[in-house]
Amino acid sequence: MAVDLERTVESISGVCTVGSDFRLSYGVKYGPFALMDKVGLHTILKVEERYYDLTGDPSDRPPSVLVDLVKAGKLGEATNAGFYTYPNPRYQKDGWLEGLDS
Template identity: 50%
Template sequence: MDRVLNTHFYSNPWRSHIVELMRGHTTSDETMTSVGVFMRSIGMLPLVVSKESTGFIFNRVWRAVKRECLHLVDDGIASYEDVDRAWMSYYGTKMGPFGLMDKVGLDVVRDIENVYYGESGDPRDAPPRLLLDKIEKGELGVKTGKGFYSYPNPAFLDSGFIEP
């Protein structure tokens, strides 16, 4: 078992070129090094997850962002459009967290949130009502043509969406 490890390729690996490597309890240093060298040889950037972690590295960061964005809207603090505007304007991205959740699929987002909630038991980790309501209406995002935005022409693609 010293030659077993988890690999997590990011979506669109031909574009992001990132792979996370997570050792098991008995994974040898030699295995981690060998796989890291191999990943670099095929043009990937290996990131080492030092110990077992649900979500590896990036998905834990994304999870925190996603959770807070959902609660900002669910708690009535901001609209999903303004959350996305803030994100897109500050980071210079083509879509914000709500557009990304639509792309992933709101049912998938719910399922992922349920995994974290199951592990923590923290009520703030449970999928918020906002998300559950969308799913109950069949609004799952890009795959159904409606989520937080309507597709194929979501509002965040409009030229004036983040203009002052």
């Protein structure tokens, strides 16, 4: 997950593209980044840290972007900032799934 997450969040368009593709492909309400924001990025980080502790594999180290967001106090919906900005995150705007929200 760490490498994929790092590559995806290099730009906000990466987060939005993955989110819209995921929602359209699977017919779900939230993409992976919105869902992580809902759960809480500090919780996601704890899961990632535990997984790394169990495997010891360097490729399982928690993604630096996740560590940085949590250190900055951006924990998702609870703090109004995470992968998206709340309230009214971009993925809830009309036309977002179709790429018309710009």
